[in-house]
Amino acid sequence: MQPLSVTSISQRRKPSKHIISKLFDLPSVRGRAGGNFISVYGMRHRKEILAIAIPAIISNLTTPILGLVDVAITGHIGAAVYISAIAIGGTMFNMLYWIFNFLRMGSSGFTAQAYGASDTLRCRLILYRALLIGLAVGLAMIVLSRPLCDVVLDFMDADGATATLAARYFYICIWGAPAVMASYALAGWLIGMQDSKGAMWMAISTNVVNVAVSLTLVFGAGWKIEGVATGTMVAQWLGALTGGLIVWRRYKPALPSITLLLRRSELAAFFKVNIDIFLRTCCLVAVTVWFTHAGALQGADILAANAILLQLFMLFSFFMDGFAYAGEALAGKYAGARRPDMLKTLIKSLLTIGVMCAILFGLLYAVCGEWFIAMLAEDKGVVALAVQYLAWATIIPLCGFLAFIWDGIFVGLVATRAMLISMGVAILVFFITYFSLHTVWGNDALWLAFNAYLLARGLAEWAIYKLKG
Numbered sequence: 001m002q003p004l005s006v007t008s009i010s011q012r013r014k015p016s017k018h019i020i021s022k023l024f025d026l027p028s029v030r031g032r033a034g035g036n037f038i039s040v041y042g043m044r045h046r047k048e049i050l051a052i053a054i055p056a057i058i059s060n061l062t063t064p065i066l067g068l069v070d071v072a073i074t075g076h077i078g079a080a081v082y083i084s085a086i087a088i089g090g091t092m093f094n095m096l097y098w099i100f101n102f103l104r105m106g107s108s109g110f111t112a113q114a115y116g117a118s119d120t121l122r123c124r125l126i127l128y129r130a131l132l133i134g135l136a137v138g139l140a141m142i143v144l145s146r147p148l149c150d151v152v153l154d155f156m157d158a159d160g161a162t163a164t165l166a167a168r169y170f171y172i173c174i175w176g177a178p179a180v181m182a183s184y185a186l187a188g189w190l191i192g193m194q195d196s197k198g199a200m201w202m203a204i205s206t207n208v209v210n211v212a213v214s215l216t217l218v219f220g221a222g223w224k225i226e227g228v229a230t231g232t233m234v235a236q237w238l239g240a241l242t243g244g245l246i247v248w249r250r251y252k253p254a255l256p257s258i259t260l261l262l263r264r265s266e267l268a269a270f271f272k273v274n275i276d277i278f279l280r281t282c283c284l285v286a287v288t289v290w291f292t293h294a295g296a297l298q299g300a301d302i303l304a305a306n307a308i309l310l311q312l313f314m315l316f317s318f319f320m321d322g323f324a325y326a327g328e329a330l331a332g333k334y335a336g337a338r339r340p341d342m343l344k345t346l347i348k349s350l351l352t353i354g355v356m357c358a359i360l361f362g363l364l365y366a367v368c369g370e371w372f373i374a375m376l377a378e379d380k381g382v383v384a385l386a387v388q389y390l391a392w393a394t395i396i397p398l399c400g401f402l403a404f405i406w407d408g409i410f411v412g413l414v415a416t417r418a419m420l421i422s423m424g425v426a427i428l429v430f431f432i433t434y435f436s437l438h439t440v441w442g443n444d445a446l447w448l449a450f451n452a453y454l455l456a457r458g459l460a461e462w463a464i465y466k467l468k469g
Contacts, residue, residue, distance in 0.1 A: 045349040049326040052191070055200035057322035062203045073218050073228055082225055085165030089229075092152045092170055096141070097180055098285060102277035103134050104188035106270060108325075109414040111192025112332020119336075121260075123193070124253040128261055129270060130185035138178025145174045165225050172229035176236035183236070186243035194329050198246040206239030276416035280423045287430055287453060294434065294446050302443055305385035308376050309393040312369065316361050316397050320404035323353055327408025335413050347409060354405045358397040365394040392447035399451040402458025410461060422460035429456040 107130040114122035141148065149170045153163050183202060190198040214231025217223045223230065247253065295306040327350050334343040365372075373386045403426075410419045430453035437445035 052326040053322040055196040056325040059200040059203040060318040088166040089169035102274040103184040107188030113336035116333035116336025134181030134185040138181040141177040176233035179236040179240035202243040205242040210235035312393045324408030328412040331412030354401040358401040361397040400454035406461035425460040426457040
């Protein structure tokens with residue numbers, strides 16, 4: 001299954017761009033000539049973008065609720081060690097599942113292109129292939145749960161009582177791993193089918209069930225941390241089943257033959273794309289972990305201040321990811337339909353929306369940032385430190401919006417090698433900036449490096465797209 005691209009390239013006239021296409025894994029397709037479609041399709045694109053982005057944003061905003069509910073419930077059990085254990089356990093799964101998020105991204109891009117090409121068989125094959133791989137990965141996590149738990153707990157360096165409770169939480173929640181992996185596959189497929197509302201209802205149902213079951217088991221049955229873990233695990237399975245029911249009722253995808261499902265060439269293309277996304281995610285995790293580590297080296301107060309300011313970045317990312325999902329779905333659809341004219345106007349619309357969001361969030365943080373910080377922390381010293389570095393968080397939207405928009409477009413084009421290369425450039429910018437300046441600028445160097453890393457990601461992807469044609 002070959003990913004489709006943006007524009008046609010003449011090998012005779014532009015051999016250098018053909019080489020660039022091969023280098024960055026951006027193969028070209030021939031599309032119908034279009035002329036100037038901006039005025040005709042601009043409003044249509046905005047409606048399509050918002051139709052996908054708004055449910056995706058709602059879904060993203062519900063994501064932290066699983067962790068918050070667990071913390072809130074354990075906070076009323078009666079011992080601080082339970083809160084610490086939930087924090088450690090939640091971080092363990094965040095690290096583990098984040099790495100395997102490639103199932104969602106890979107499914108989204110391939111599905112969107114098949115949808116754009118009106119290839120229903122390919123759509124079905126992608127769905128069942130992603131589910132098969134996701135379930136296999138989830139089962140492997142269960143089989144390897146003990147060494148996985150030991151490795152992650154050693155990395156967390158938790159004390160004895162906390163580690164024991166966190167392990168208990170882990171060994172229950174890990175039974176939800178196949179459901180989480182299946183949910184990634186289902187959510188990616190639904191987005192590729194231009195149906196982000198389906199993914200939204202999956203997220204909402206997961207959170208509602210989590211609250212109901214956890215409260216019942218903890219305060220009704222007295223299960224303590226076992227009740228929280230069981231509530232989370234049950235919610236994950238109910239969320240996956242909800243997604244499966246939505247897919248079946250709306251699309252009724254017949255099960256393809258095993259021969260087609262396990263076709264070597266298409267499996268190879270699927271794994272190739274997912275390996276690129278996996279490596280890119282590892283780079284992203286490396287930057288995030290190093291940011292936390294570098295803050296911790298400067299003391300607990302700096303670490304706490306940075307953690308609070310990062311919530312501003314997370315809030316912005318929840319919104320921008322919604323537009324990135326719209327980019328995945330629509331860019332893939334137009335690539336599959338071989339409509340480079342439509343794709344170009346889509347990109348202009350997405351970039352315009354991205355600029356508007358960046359300015360809006362930047363102004364919001366500049367005006368309300370101190371109030372937000374004071375709401376999250378009571379320690380006056382930590383609040384003062386966070387306010388001292390607030391300017392860096394205020395410019396994150398302007399530095400970061402390009403990365404979100406282009407990530408979505410490149411996922412839709414299945415141009416994952418280009419994403420990996422741009423991430424490699426960005427991570428080099430991050431570490432070079434940090435190590436060049438941290439002895440002089442301290443925490444300012446860390447925030448400068450982080451903003452430079454976000455900006456470099458977006459600019460690198462934009463440059464690759466321009467070099468492509």
